[in-house]
Amino acid sequence: MSAPPRLRTWLCTAVVVLSNAFGDFFMKRGLPDSTRLSTPLEYVTMLFQPWVTLGVVLLVIWQLSRMTLLSWADLSYVLPVTSVGYVLVALIGWAFLNESISVTRWAGIVLIMAGVALVSGGSAPSTVHRHKAKS
Amino acid sequence: MKWLLVALMVGSTTVGEILQAAGMRHHGQIHDFRPGAIGRALSLLARNRFVIGSVIAMAISFFAFMKLLSMTDLSFAVPVSAVTYAMETVLAKYILKERVNALRWAGATLVVCGVMLVSL
Numbered sequence: 001m002s003a004p005p006r007l008r009t010w011l012c013t014a015v016v017v018l019s020n021a022f023g024d025f026f027m028k029r030g031l032p033d034s035t036r037l038s039t040p041l042e043y044v045t046m047l048f049q050p051w052v053t054l055g056v057v058l059l060v061i062w063q064l065s066r067m068t069l070l071s072w073a074d075l076s077y078v079l080p081v082t083s084v085g086y087v088l089v090a091l092i093g094w095a096f097l098n099e100s101i102s103v104t105r106w107a108g109i110v111l112i113m114a115g116v117a118l119v120s121g122g123s124a125p126s127t128v129h130r131h132k133a134k135s
Numbered sequence: 136m137k138w139l140l141v142a143l144m145v146g147s148t149t150v151g152e153i154l155q156a157a158g159m160r161h162h163g164q165i166h167d168f169r170p171g172a173i174g175r176a177l178s179l180l181a182r183n184r185f186v187i188g189s190v191i192a193m194a195i196s197f198f199a200f201m202k203l204l205s206m207t208d209l210s211f212a213v214p215v216s217a218v219t220y221a222m223e224t225v226l227a228k229y230i231l232k233e234r235v236n237a238l239r240w241a242g243a244t245l246v247v248c249g250v251m252l253v254s255l
Binding site: 063066077099133 | 243
């Protein structure tokens, strides 16, 4: 059994990261600080607010692409390489939500990138034996 | 209230993601991306008890995240959820029996430190 090529792993990782970051962003667009959420009905109604709906669709894509990636890669590989999304969310907050990025936050972003580079460059995505799915 | 929601979100995310990783390993590699094959994979996954458990945990995590977002900044809610990294890397080693080598520990530690700085 051969491991999937790196290119496929990278493509799948890109979909996981982008759908998560933009999903979170659209959720926040649809849920400003004054949003009232107390009864279950209010939660369900809020799901049909257009920005929230778009966020939910992206988060569903996020979960499906993450499951696909996890079908051939270790959790301890997927966690750090997808953490590049934290950097993306900070940049999105800065660019579209007028959130400020302090020096401390930039330092954190650099540490996250360094951690990602260590894990994704240095080890194979999977350390356990996996069979091919019967489908 | 804010930290209670963070605790609920982190706890349910950790359980959900460990179950998801276990379920996908149990399922095996997805290597066929034609529509019919993806449909068959989805119907198999819908009957995978690890995946069912993970979907329930993720739903709890999702609504806690939704409530948290309605109260706080995106730049607070997202980085704070990265506490799950440390917990999940440890669980990946002891429950999923992955070989977490020195490089992965170092990378995970850097990520956790970085996330802490980002959320300051």
